[in-house]
Amino acid sequence: MHEVHVGEDLRERNREIAGENRELLRKHGVVSLNLMSAPGAGKTSLLLRTIPLLKEKFRICVIEGDIQTRRDAERVGALGIRVYQIQTGGVCHLDAAMVHTVLHQLDLDSIDLLFIENVGNLVCPAEFDLGEDSRVMLLSVSEGDDKPKKYPLMFLESRLLILNKLDLLPHVEFDADKAKAEARDLNPYIEILEISCKTGEGIQNWITWIENFYKNREVS
Amino acid sequence: MHEVHVGEDLRERNREIAGENRELLRKHGVVSLNLMSAPGAGKTSLLLRTIPLLKEKFRICVIEGDIQTRRDAERVGALGIRVYQIQTGGVCHLDAAMVHTVLHQLDLDSIDLLFIENVGNLVCPAEFDLGEDSRVMLLSVSEGDDKPKKYPLMFLESRLLILNKLDLLPHVEFDADKAKAEARDLNPYIEILEISCKTGEGIQNWITWIENFYKNREVS
Numbered sequence: 001m002h003e004v005h006v007g008e009d010l011r012e013r014n015r016e017i018a019g020e021n022r023e024l025l026r027k028h029g030v031v032s033l034n035l036m037s038a039p040g041a042g043k044t045s046l047l048l049r050t051i052p053l054l055k056e057k058f059r060i061c062v063i064e065g066d067i068q069t070r071r072d073a074e075r076v077g078a079l080g081i082r083v084y085q086i087q088t089g090g091v092c093h094l095d096a097a098m099v100h101t102v103l104h105q106l107d108l109d110s111i112d113l114l115f116i117e118n119v120g121n122l123v124c125p126a127e128f129d130l131g132e133d134s135r136v137m138l139l140s141v142s143e144g145d146d147k148p149k150k151y152p153l154m155f156l157e158s159r160l161l162i163l164n165k166l167d168l169l170p171h172v173e174f175d176a177d178k179a180k181a182e183a184r185d186l187n188p189y190i191e192i193l194e195i196s197c198k199t200g201e202g203i204q205n206w207i208t209w210i211e212n213f214y215k216n217r218e219v220s
Numbered sequence: 221m222h223e224v225h226v227g228e229d230l231r232e233r234n235r236e237i238a239g240e241n242r243e244l245l246r247k248h249g250v251v252s253l254n255l256m257s258a259p260g261a262g263k264t265s266l267l268l269r270t271i272p273l274l275k276e277k278f279r280i281c282v283i284e285g286d287i288q289t290r291r292d293a294e295r296v297g298a299l300g301i302r303v304y305q306i307q308t309g310g311v312c313h314l315d316a317a318m319v320h321t322v323l324h325q326l327d328l329d330s331i332d333l334l335f336i337e338n339v340g341n342l343v344c345p346a347e348f349d350l351g352e353d354s355r356v357m358l359l360s361v362s363e364g365d366d367k368p369k370k371y372p373l374m375f376l377e378s379r380l381l382i383l384n385k386l387d388l389l390p391h392v393e394f395d396a397d398k399a400k401a402e403a404r405d406l407n408p409y410i411e412i413l414e415i416s417c418k419t420g421e422g423i424q425n426w427i428t429w430i431e432n433f434y435k436n437r438e439v440s
Contacts, residue, residue, distance in 0.1 A: 038259045039342045039371060040363030067343065069370050090373065092312070092343035120371070122259045123287065123312035123341055142362035142388065143260030150289050151259060151340070153310065168362065171391050 014128055017096035021103060021131025028108035031217045032116060033210075034094075034130050036154055037138035039120030042164040044072045045197035046138065046206075047115060051079045053207050058112040058214070063102055065094040065119045072117060082106075093124040096131055113214065122147070126154040133217055140165040141174040148182035155186045160209065166196040234348055237316035241323060241351025248328035251437045252336060253430075254314075254350050256374055257358035259340030262384040264292045265417035266358065266426075267335060271299045273427050278332040278434070283322055285314040285339045292337060302326075313344040316351055333434065342367070346374040353437055360385040361394040368402035375406045380429065386416040 025032050035043045044064075051060055061082045064073040073085035084102045086094060099116065116132060118125040126135075137158040139147055142165055148155045155161065161183050163176060180192050193209060195202035245252050255263045264284075271280055281302045284293040293305035304322045306314060319336065336352060338345040346355075357378040359367055362385055368375045375381065381403050383396060400412050413429060415422035 038340070039367055040258065040360075066370055068372055069366075071366055071370065092341075119343070120258070121312075121341060121343055123339070124344065140260075140362065142360065142385070146289075146291055147259055150286055150291065152288055165362070168388065168391055171388055 011127075014096045017100050018129035018131040021096055021100055022133075023131075024103055024108065025114070025131060025133070028111070030108055030111045030114050031214050032114040032132045032134075033213075034116045034118060034125075034132035034135045035138070036118045036122075036125045036135060036158070037120060037140075038122040038143060041120070041138040041140040041143065042197045043117050043120070043138055044075055046162070046164065046195075047076050047117065048079070049197050049200065049203050050115075050206065050210070051076070051081055053203070054113065054210065055079070055081060057211075059110055060113050060115070061106065061111045063094075063099060063114065063116045065098070065117055067091070067119055076117075082111075088119060092119055092121050093128050094118050094130055095128045099130045113210070122151045122154055126157045134159045134213065136160045136162065138162045138164050139179065140168075141176070142168050142172050145173075145175045145179040145182075148179060148186055152186050155183050155190065158187070158190060160191045160193065162206065163192065163194045164197055166194055166201055167198045231347075234316045237320050238349035238351040241316055241320055242353075243351075244323055244328065245334070245351060245353070248331070250328055250331045250334050251434050252334040252352040252354075253433075254336045254338060254345075254352035254355045255358070256338045256342075256345045256355060256378070257340060257360075258342040258363060261340070261358040261360040261363065262417045263337050263340070263358055264295055266382070266384065266415075267296050267337065268299070269417050269420065269423050270335075270426065270430070271296070271301055273423070274333065274430065275299070275301060277431075279330055280333050280335070281326065281331045283314075283319060283334065283336045285318070285337055287311070287339055296337075302331075308339060312339055312341050313348050314338050314350055315348045319350045333430070342371045342374055346377045354379045354433065356380045356382065358382045358384050359399065360388075361396070362388050362392050364393075365395045365399040365402075368399060368406055372406050375403045375410065378407070378410060380411045380413065382426065383412065383414045384417055386414055386421055387418045 063084045065086045070085045073083045077083040135158045285306045293303045297303040355378045
C-alpha cells in the first residue's frame with residue numbers, strides 16, 4: 001500500500017477529488033467502471049470486444065490511462081466513440097486529479113457509460129479511488145493461479161474479477177478453481193466471470209453484467 | 221518516474237543506500253542480478269530452471285521480493301540454496317534499504333552469485349537502484365509486443381531483456397521482431413535472449429550469459 005512513499009496528505013487529497021468526481025458523474029447520470037490489471041492482461045482487447053456490442057444501447061466514452069504512447073486510445077477510438085488519453089508521463093497509476101481534469105472537458109450529459117482503462121499494474125492503481133462506480137479487474141490465465149494472495153489489494157477492492165485468455169488454458173498451468181477460491185477467500189463478495197477476448201467466449205456474460213449494473217445504478 | 225509521490229529526498233536516500241549495498245557486495249566479491257518484470261512473466265520459473273544448472277559452479281543466494289506470501293521463496297528454497305524473503309507489505313517494489321537489511325544478515329564471503337527477484341510490476345521497480353551489478357528484465361510473449369514503448373523505463377534501465385514463454389508463440393499474437401526493435405529503439409545497448417522456461421528452449425544461452433557476466437565482473 002505504498003507505505004513508504006504515499007503520504008497521508010496525498011491519500012486524503014485523492015479521496016477528496018475522487019468524491020468530487022463521483023458527485024459530478026452521478027449528477028449527470030454517468031455510470032463508470034475503472035478497469036485494472038497487470039500489463040497485457042487484456043483491458044484494451046476487452047474494450048474492443050465490448051464497445052461494438054453496447055454502443056447502440058449506451059452513449060459510451062473511454063478514458064485511456066497510459067504511461068506513454070496513445071496506442072490504446074487509437075485502437076479504441078477506431079470504434080467511433082469518444083476517447084480521451086491520459087499520459088501519466090511515468091506515473092504508475094491514474095489518480096482522481098488526472099480523471100477530474102478530463103471530466104471537466106466532457107459533455108457529461110451526453111454520456112451514459114464511462115470506461116476508465118487504468119495503467120497496466122497489478123499493484124498501485126488499486127490504491128487510488130478515481131470516483132468510479134465500480135472497479136473491475138482482469139487476470140489473464142497466463143499470469144498464473146497464485147496471483148490473488150500475492151497481490152491481494154486489487155482483488156480486495158474489485159467488485160468483479162474477469163479471468164481472461166481462457167483460450168490459453170490448454171497451454172498453461174492454471175487452476176481456475178484455485179485462483180477463484182483464493183480471490184473469494186480475500187473478498188467473499190467478488191463476482192467472477194471467465195472469458196476469452198480472442199475467441200469471444202464468455203463475452204455475452206460480461207455484456208449482461210454491464211447491463212444489469214447500469215440498470216441497478218440507475219434506480220439506486 | 222512516480223513524479224507525483226516520490227520525493228527527491230526519498231530518491232536521494234535510496235541512491236545512497238544502493239551505493240552502500242554495491243560497495244558491500246563488491247568488497248565480498250558477490251555478483252548480483254536484479255530480476256524485474258510484470259506479474260507472472262516467469263521470474264521464479266526462470267530461477268527454478270537456472271539454479272540447478274549453476275549451483276555446482278557458484279555458491280548461490282536468492283532474495284525474493286513479494287508484496288505478500290512466502291510462496292516464491294518456498295519454491296526456490298526447495299532447490300537447496302539459501303533464500304531470503306522480503307515481504308513488502310503492500311509496497312510495489314523493492315528498495316535499497318530493504319535489500320540492505322538482508323545483506324547484513326548474510327555471510328557474504330560464502331556467496332558468489334546473488335539473484336534478487338523483485339516484486340512483479342513493470343513500472344515501479346525500475347525506479348529503485350538496489351545496488352545490483354545489473355538489471356535483467358523479463359517480458360512474456362503473452363503480454364503483447366507493444367509493451368516496450370508503453371512501459372519504457374524498465375527497458376531503458378535493463379542490460380538484458382529476456383523474452384519468455386516462447387512456447388506460447390503459436391497461440392498469441394506477438395511479433396518478436398517488433399518487440400525487439402522497440403526495445404532497441406529505447407535502449408540501443410540492451411541485450412536480448414529468447415527462452416521458454418516451460419520447455420527449456422534457450423535456457424543454455426541464459427546460463428552462458430550469466431557465466432560470461434560473472435567472469436567479466438570478476439576481472440573488472
